[in-house]
Amino acid sequence: MRTSLVEAAQSLVKGETGYKSKALKARQAGQDISVISYADKASFHLHHKFTHLIAQGKSYNIAVIAVARELAGYVWGMETGNINY
Numbered sequence: 001m002r003t004s005l006v007e008a009a010q011s012l013v014k015g016e017t018g019y020k021s022k023a024l025k026a027r028q029a030g031q032d033i034s035v036i037s038y039a040d041k042a043s044f045h046l047h048h049k050f051t052h053l054i055a056q057g058k059s060y061n062i063a064v065i066a067v068a069r070e071l072a073g074y075v076w077g078m079e080t081g082n083i084n085y
Contacts, residue, residue, distance in 0.1 A: 005068040005069075005071055005072055005075075006064060006065065008071060009064050009067040009068035009071055010064055012043065013046075013047060013050040013063070013064060015043075017047045017048070038074075038077070039078075042071070042074040045070070046067050046070055046071060046074075049066065049067055050064070050067050053066055
């Protein structure tokens with residue numbers, strides 16, 4: 001699980017904030033709007049956290065691990081139904 005979270009975090013921080021590919025839009029088609037907005041909020045927050053940590057002088061690996069830990073919190077929120085923000 002840890003490896004999967006770290007790999008997902010690495011992929012997340014390399015992407016562009018707010019950009020959605022055609023494939024992602026197709027996967028999100030028909031999904032509940034609250035789930036999509038929760039995922040968008042998480043993506044924005046995690047990318048911002050990464051850039052903030054890098055700007056503070058943290059190493060790339062430390063920043064990615066911090067993003068992975070927060071990503072685990074967002075996954076937990078989605079699994080338990082706590083997506084109201």
